[in-house]
Amino acid sequence: MCLFQYEDEDDPEPEERVPAGLPTLYVPARPGTAQVVVRLFRTPLGARTAVGFTTAERLTDTLGTEQPWIRLSQAALRSMAEPLGASLLTVDPTLTAPAVTAAAAATAAVTAPAPAPAPVPQAREPIVRTA
Numbered sequence: 001m002c003l004f005q006y007e008d009e010d011d012p013e014p015e016e017r018v019p020a021g022l023p024t025l026y027v028p029a030r031p032g033t034a035q036v037v038v039r040l041f042r043t044p045l046g047a048r049t050a051v052g053f054t055t056a057e058r059l060t061d062t063l064g065t066e067q068p069w070i071r072l073s074q075a076a077l078r079s080m081a082e083p084l085g086a087s088l089l090t091v092d093p094t095l096t097a098p099a100v101t102a103a104a105a106a107t108a109a110v111t112a113p114a115p116a117p118a119p120v121p122q123a124r125e126p127i128v129r130t131a
Contacts (some may be wrong), residue, residue: 024072024073025053025071025091026058026069026070026071027051027071027077028051028059028063028067029068029070030068031068036068038050038072038081039051040081040084040086043088047088048085048086048088049081049090050077050078050080050086050088050089050090051089051090051091051093052072052089052090052091052092053069053092054091054092056069062093062094074089077089
């Protein structure tokens with residue numbers, strides 16, 4: 001709690017610890033030889049992007065429970081990714097399609113149209129050459 005009163009109610013109190021911008025992000029990583037390495041991804045158009053998630057649940061829902069992660073601030077993630085050519089930051093992306101279940105695969109097989117039969121080649125008449 002702040003001991004001083006300010007006239008402007010919109011002005012944040014300096015003694016209160018409020019993170020600036022986005023909260024810390026859960027960032028996909030992979031273990032390196034001596035340190036952890038941040039994973040970079042590509043957008044659908046091919047641009048490199050750093051990726052962060054606002055909750056660990058969103059990260060595991062998108063990338064799976066086996067994906068290692070670290071927590072970084074938005075500024076730290078940007079400063080790590082920019083020298084590697086990733087000037088974009090994507091927050092809470094949906095990077096993968098939902099997992100296919102046996103029931104969904106069976107439904108897709110039943111509703112899929114049958115393939116068209118291959119065309120039958122026509123018999124050719126023999127070529128007769130006269131001299």
